[in-house]
Amino acid sequence: MSDYKTYFAERREQHLNELKEWLSIPSISALSEHKGDILASARWLADALTRAGMEKVEIHETKGNPIVYAEHLKAPGRPTILIYGHYDVQPVDPLHLWTTPPFEPDIRDGKIYARGATDDKGQLFLHVKVVEAILRQEGSLPVNIKFCVEGEEEVSGTSLPEFLKANREKLAADAIVISDSSLLEPGKPSICTGLRGLCSMEVTVSTARTDLHSGLYGGAVPNALHALVSLLATLHDERGRVTVEGFYEGVPELTALEKQDLASYNPDEAKLAAELGLDTLYGEEGYSFTERTGARPTLELNGVWGGFQGEGTKTVIPKEAHAKITCRLVGTQDPQRTLDRIEAHLRKHIQPGAKVHVKQLERALAFSCDPTDPMLQLAADAYEEVYGKRAIFTKDGGSIPVVATFADVLRAPVVMMGFGLPDENLHAPDEHFSLDNFDKGLLTLVNYLHKAAGSSAI
Amino acid sequence: MSDYKTYFAERREQHLNELKEWLSIPSISALSEHKGDILASARWLADALTRAGMEKVEIHETKGNPIVYAEHLKAPGRPTILIYGHYDVQPVDPLHLWTTPPFEPDIRDGKIYARGATDDKGQLFLHVKVVEAILRQEGSLPVNIKFCVEGEEEVSGTSLPEFLKANREKLAADAIVISDSSLLEPGKPSICTGLRGLCSMEVTVSTARTDLHSGLYGGAVPNALHALVSLLATLHDERGRVTVEGFYEGVPELTALEKQDLASYNPDEAKLAAELGLDTLYGEEGYSFTERTGARPTLELNGVWGGFQGEGTKTVIPKEAHAKITCRLVGTQDPQRTLDRIEAHLRKHIQPGAKVHVKQLERALAFSCDPTDPMLQLAADAYEEVYGKRAIFTKDGGSIPVVATFADVLRAPVVMMGFGLPDENLHAPDEHFSLDNFDKGLLTLVNYLHKAAGSSAI
Numbered sequence: 001m002s003d004y005k006t007y008f009a010e011r012r013e014q015h016l017n018e019l020k021e022w023l024s025i026p027s028i029s030a031l032s033e034h035k036g037d038i039l040a041s042a043r044w045l046a047d048a049l050t051r052a053g054m055e056k057v058e059i060h061e062t063k064g065n066p067i068v069y070a071e072h073l074k075a076p077g078r079p080t081i082l083i084y085g086h087y088d089v090q091p092v093d094p095l096h097l098w099t100t101p102p103f104e105p106d107i108r109d110g111k112i113y114a115r116g117a118t119d120d121k122g123q124l125f126l127h128v129k130v131v132e133a134i135l136r137q138e139g140s141l142p143v144n145i146k147f148c149v150e151g152e153e154e155v156s157g158t159s160l161p162e163f164l165k166a167n168r169e170k171l172a173a174d175a176i177v178i179s180d181s182s183l184l185e186p187g188k189p190s191i192c193t194g195l196r197g198l199c200s201m202e203v204t205v206s207t208a209r210t211d212l213h214s215g216l217y218g219g220a221v222p223n224a225l226h227a228l229v230s231l232l233a234t235l236h237d238e239r240g241r242v243t244v245e246g247f248y249e250g251v252p253e254l255t256a257l258e259k260q261d262l263a264s265y266n267p268d269e270a271k272l273a274a275e276l277g278l279d280t281l282y283g284e285e286g287y288s289f290t291e292r293t294g295a296r297p298t299l300e301l302n303g304v305w306g307g308f309q310g311e312g313t314k315t316v317i318p319k320e321a322h323a324k325i326t327c328r329l330v331g332t333q334d335p336q337r338t339l340d341r342i343e344a345h346l347r348k349h350i351q352p353g354a355k356v357h358v359k360q361l362e363r364a365l366a367f368s369c370d371p372t373d374p375m376l377q378l379a380a381d382a383y384e385e386v387y388g389k390r391a392i393f394t395k396d397g398g399s400i401p402v403v404a405t406f407a408d409v410l411r412a413p414v415v416m417m418g419f420g421l422p423d424e425n426l427h428a429p430d431e432h433f434s435l436d437n438f439d440k441g442l443l444t445l446v447n448y449l450h451k452a453a454g455s456s457a458i
Numbered sequence: 459m460s461d462y463k464t465y466f467a468e469r470r471e472q473h474l475n476e477l478k479e480w481l482s483i484p485s486i487s488a489l490s491e492h493k494g495d496i497l498a499s500a501r502w503l504a505d506a507l508t509r510a511g512m513e514k515v516e517i518h519e520t521k522g523n524p525i526v527y528a529e530h531l532k533a534p535g536r537p538t539i540l541i542y543g544h545y546d547v548q549p550v551d552p553l554h555l556w557t558t559p560p561f562e563p564d565i566r567d568g569k570i571y572a573r574g575a576t577d578d579k580g581q582l583f584l585h586v587k588v589v590e591a592i593l594r595q596e597g598s599l600p601v602n603i604k605f606c607v608e609g610e611e612e613v614s615g616t617s618l619p620e621f622l623k624a625n626r627e628k629l630a631a632d633a634i635v636i637s638d639s640s641l642l643e644p645g646k647p648s649i650c651t652g653l654r655g656l657c658s659m660e661v662t663v664s665t666a667r668t669d670l671h672s673g674l675y676g677g678a679v680p681n682a683l684h685a686l687v688s689l690l691a692t693l694h695d696e697r698g699r700v701t702v703e704g705f706y707e708g709v710p711e712l713t714a715l716e717k718q719d720l721a722s723y724n725p726d727e728a729k730l731a732a733e734l735g736l737d738t739l740y741g742e743e744g745y746s747f748t749e750r751t752g753a754r755p756t757l758e759l760n761g762v763w764g765g766f767q768g769e770g771t772k773t774v775i776p777k778e779a780h781a782k783i784t785c786r787l788v789g790t791q792d793p794q795r796t797l798d799r800i801e802a803h804l805r806k807h808i809q810p811g812a813k814v815h816v817k818q819l820e821r822a823l824a825f826s827c828d829p830t831d832p833m834l835q836l837a838a839d840a841y842e843e844v845y846g847k848r849a850i851f852t853k854d855g856g857s858i859p860v861v862a863t864f865a866d867v868l869r870a871p872v873v874m875m876g877f878g879l880p881d882e883n884l885h886a887p888d889e890h891f892s893l894d895n896f897d898k899g900l901l902t903l904v905n906y907l908h909k910a911a912g913s914s915a916i
Contacts, residue, residue: 196673200771209735215654215856218786219756220747222740226694226759233691236684273811277667282680282811289678298677301684302774307761308782313658313819315784316760324766326773328676353731353740361771398673 007133008442016112016435018048019125020105023114029065029088029155038151041087042066045128045149052132054147062159065151069170072131073144078453079375080144082173084406085124085180086153089116090427097429111432119426122433123179123419123441124149130445142453146173153180153402160402164409174413175375175452176406179445181418183437184265184394189383189444191376192416194294194395195403197329197366199339202359203346205231205306206320214315221317222353225306228321231356234349235299235342239285242299244345250332254295261371261393262290294395298328299342326362328397335363367404368395373413375452382448383417386440391417417448462904465591466897474570474893476506477583478563481572487523487546487613496609499545500524503586503607510590512605520617523609527628530589531602536911537833538602540631542864543582543638544611547574548885555887569890577884580891581637581877581899582607588903600911604631611638611860618860622867632871633833633910634864637903639876641895642723642852647841647902649834650874652752652853653861655787655824657797660817661804663689663764664778672773679775680811683764686779689814692807693757693800697743700757702803708790712753719829719851720748752853756786757800784820786855793821825862826853831871833910840906841875844898849875875906 008015027041028034042059045068050057054070065088073080092102092115100106105114112122127147134141148171150160164171184190205228212221237243254262266288273281283292292298306321308314327338343358350356369376371393384390407414419441425431466473485499486492500517503526508515512528523546531538550560550573558564563572570580585605592599606629608618622629642648663686670679695701712720724746731739741750750756764779766772785796801816808814827834829851842848865872877899883889 196676198773207736212734213856214756214758214760214784214786215854217751218654218758218784218855219754220739220741220750220855221734222736222738223758225762226690229687229690229759229762230694232684232687236688276670276679278665278680278811279813280680280811281678282809283678292678293675296677298672300672300676300681300773300775301687301765302672302772302776303765303767304683304687304779305763305767307759309761309763309780313782313784314760315656315758317758318760321762322767324771326672326676326771328672351740353736353738355737396673397676397678398671 003137004133004443004446007137008439015129016107019112019122020114022048022121022125023105023116024103026103026115027088027151028091029152029157030091038065038088042068042151045087046070048128049147052128053135054131054145060163062163064157064159067151067159067163068147068149070147071145072141075141075144075453078143079174080146080172081449081452082146082148082171082176082410083127084176084178084402085120085127085149086151087121087124087149088151088154089121090119090154092429094429099430102431107435110435112435112438113430113432115431117431117433118420118424119431120153120180122438126179126419126438126441126445130442130449133442134446134449142450146171156401161405164405168409171410173410176410176412176414178403178414178416179418179441181416182420182422182424183418184392186421186434187387188389189387189391190265190394191379191391192396192418193371193376193393194330194368195366195400196297196397197333197335197404198326198362198364198399199329199335200324200326200361201339201342202361203323203325204320204357205350205354206357207354208319211319212317214317217317218315222351224318224321224354227351227354228304228306228323230351231346231349232301232304232323235345240283241285242297244299244341246341247299247338248297250334251297252331254291258295259291262288262294262395264392265394266290290395293397295330297330297333300326302326328399329366331366331368333366335365339363364399364401365404365408367400367407367414369407369413375413375415378451379415379417379448382444382451385447386444417444461595462591462901465595466900473587474565477570477580478572480506480579480583481563481574482561484561484573485546485609486549487610487615488549496523496546500526500609503545504528506586507605510586511593512589512603518621520621522615522617525609525617525621526605526607528605529603530599533599533602533911536601537632538604538630539907539910540604540606540629540634540868541585542634542636542860543578543585543607544609545579545582545607546609546612547579548577548612550887552887557888560889565893568893570893570896571888571890573889575889575891576878576882577889578611578638580896584637584877584896584899584903588900588907591900592904592907600908604629614859619863622863626867629868631868634868634870634872636861636872636874637876637899639874640878640880640882641876642850644879644892645845646847647845647849648723648852649837649849650854651829651834651851652788652826653824653858654755654855655791655793655862656784656820656822656857657787657793658782658784658819659797659800660819661781661783662778662815663808663812664815665812666777669777670775672775675775676773680809681775682779682812683776685809685812686762686764686781688809689804689807690759690762690781693803698741699743700755702757702799704799705757705796706755708792709755710789712749716753717749720746720752720853722850723852724748748853751855753788755788755791758784760784786857787824789824789826791824793823797821822857822859823862823866825858825865825872827865827871833871833873836909837873837875837906840902840909843905844902875902877902
């Protein structure tokens with residue numbers, strides 16, 4: 001390990017200069033005028049993989065942005081690890097809030113500042129340099145390696161899921177490693193073993209053909225807002241549980257180990273409430289904060305609107321009213337069935353004289369993986385040797401559809417080894433990546449590839 | 459009566475030309491650039507009252523627009539009738555929907571088209587010409603007459619209520635006659651004996667200091683939209699009744715006579731529902747349409763909003779949500795107490811972790827007057843002799859604060875003798891006034907003044 005410490009220390013400036021070059025390419029996938037930058041970013045990565053010693057480096061055309069693939073399969077009998085990441089970045093607005101321009105990478109206070117620094121060029125770059133380092137130091141890789149890197153992550157593109165399904169054999173692996181997440185806090189590594197699924201809908205309740213005047217009709221005709229609020233109020237009971245029939249089907253009971261893991265990083269709830277400006281937190285009875293967000297499903301109203309929103313008073317009886325609903329899902333809850341169940345509930349509970357129309361929107365499976373899987377346990381060990389603290393296994397409340405898709409299509413454990421920090425402004429001005437985690441990330445990943453090979457000595 | 463028929467027939471063109479002159483003045487009270495037109499309209503009316511033979515014609519300055527006063531008090535021992543109306547008009551947008559310009563009065567198909575034709579210049583003009591006709595034909599008036607005409611009706615100004623309260627003795631009368639409403643339909647006169655009061659508020663529910671991400675917090679923090687919809691859903695029970703404690707205090711039970719009057723003009727409810735595009739009407743159990751709108755109070759949501767209203771999905775937990783509420787009040791329900799009661803209800807039922815803030819807005823008393831009062835009965839008789847159909851007594855669901863103010867300050871019955879029609883586009887393009895009702899209105903009012911004097915022969 002000390003060999004690698006020296007190796008990376010000696011080449012640090014050169015590595016950072018290379019990363020700066022990549023970060024200078026404004027590969028914003030959301031803006032079509034950056035299409036050329038997208039291609040340049042993909043080509044830069046392909047070249048870097050070739051320079052690192054990867055073989056069969058390919059740029060696959062898709063209907064959207066290309067997918068960069070590379071492989072190095074010269075470790076027969078050893079596991080195959082597929083490394084996923086993305087070479088596209090978020091837009092940069094509002095530009096005036098950046099201390100230095102987003103595509104002129106700047107190093108200050110032990111951090112590298114640029115759009116994409118932590119999400120995800122900076123983190124993916126670690127893998128490229130780790131492969132290069134091992135090949136230069138040892139002449140061979142301890143495991144088989146595949147890279148599969150997309151350019152549509154920030155726009156939830158469909159090219160990658162299609163590519164995965166069409167190339168199951170080519171991409172087959174014993175583990176998928178993703179570095180696109182964060183430590184819990186500086187010095188506290190974590191590996192996410194659960195992400196919630198998602199489904200969403202827009203609900204419209206309609207009553208009369210036109211808005212009506214409350215002087216002429218008030219009290220004698222259905223009001224779309226009354227119908228909507230009384231309908232939405234039926235979706236939860238007083239204990240904070242979702243009342244939709246069958247909603248909890250597929251939600252696993254928490255094991256003692258999972259409860260222990262979740263308790264290990266549960267915040268001080270009273271302190272958290274105060275920080276958020278709340279008298280108290282609120283949610284499903286009988287669960288802690290991390291259980292509620294990491295291991296329990298939820299149904300949330302994200303928007304409700306109808307009628308008059310201006311100043312003063314308008315005596316209108318609105319003819320329609322709307323709501324946006326999303327659910328976060330866990331376990332094997334099916335997004336489509338969940339949408340159908342909510343729709344049936346709404347139809348059943350709508351008041352006389354009102355009609356309900358549902359537009360189903362997104363669907364994404366939940367992801368969970370068994371923290372006792374050796375590929376995950378070894379990752380936790382790899383962190384421990386570098387950070388002095390074993391990574392803990394967490395369940396995140398958010399949804400990253402691609403993770404569930406990888407697990408589902410390739411049927412392999414997904415090891416989410418992130419090196420970012422929660423406050424590194426991904427998706428915001430002054431995005432940055434800590435150089436301390438840059439250094440430790442390189443060593444952790446070298447360590448992990450050796451451990452995964454079953455070779456304890458490196 | 460036949461004398462007056464001839465009198466008005468011979469002078470019809472001249473009268474309409476005079477009315478056209480008044481209608482040509484764009485006295486829009488809502489737009490300050492028409493301040494000069496407001497004054498011109500008041501002066502035109504004052505001149506017309508002088509020409510008609512009224513005495514002591516005055517233009518009273520106020521903080522807002524002037525009030526035109528006139529009196530003719532030469533019938534000792536006879537009742538005094540105060541005639542109220544307004545010389546201001548609504549704005550005219552959207553201008554392109556007018557067939558002829560709003561301030562270039564046009565007669566076609568037996569109607570006079572112009573802004574103010576029916577609301578209220580055209581109707582008030584009838585009273586001016588009636589006074590003039592009686593004085594010319596008979597040399598004296600059968601009753602004492604006062605005119606009190608304001609220029610802030612369309613902007614709910616405060617000058618008139620202040621003027622009334624400051625001039626109780628000057629304005630004292632045995633009846634207040636207002637022609638600013640409609641027949642039920644052509645040939646079916648009605649006299650409104652009830653108007654609902656009004657109170658309104660804006661409700662804000664707030665939770666966390668900022669909007670939160672449903673991936674990180676969903677299921678574990680209060681959501682302002684959930685808190686608002688479950689709060690609003692507590693305001694009514696399943697029978698359509700308002701659940702706020704004490705809300706129905708002051709709501710009178712309907713007498714048999716009132717029930718009969720209300721039944722006499724209740725629409726075919728299934729047909730009305732179909733016309734409105736509804737499967738069914740909806741309201742407080744056990745009451746008919748006209749009872750619900752005319753004689754029962756109501757609490758309506760006029761607007762609700764919070765969170766995301768755009769396209770697609772946004773996984774936000776909103777920090778605040780809003781609602782606009784109005785109540786229509788009847789009997790002696792107190793607007794202020796009602797607002798306070800609703801506010802107390804909202805504070806009591808708000809869920810843990812959320813706060814409710816109430817901004818109280820408008821307050822207006824309900825109006826009702828006894829249809830058995832002789833001044834109302836005589837008005838119904840006056841209609842019958844001209845229209846061949848006795849006016850029926852109705853209770854309207856709307857609110858006209860000035861009516862309640864007149865009744866409250868002057869302690870006299872208010873006789874709402876309208877000659878408009880419900881479809882005459884008041885407040886809309888192509889406002890007009892039926893010349894048939896123009897003609898019949900003149901005769902009805904001549905008739906009424908004589909009946910009010912106790913002199914049956916005219």
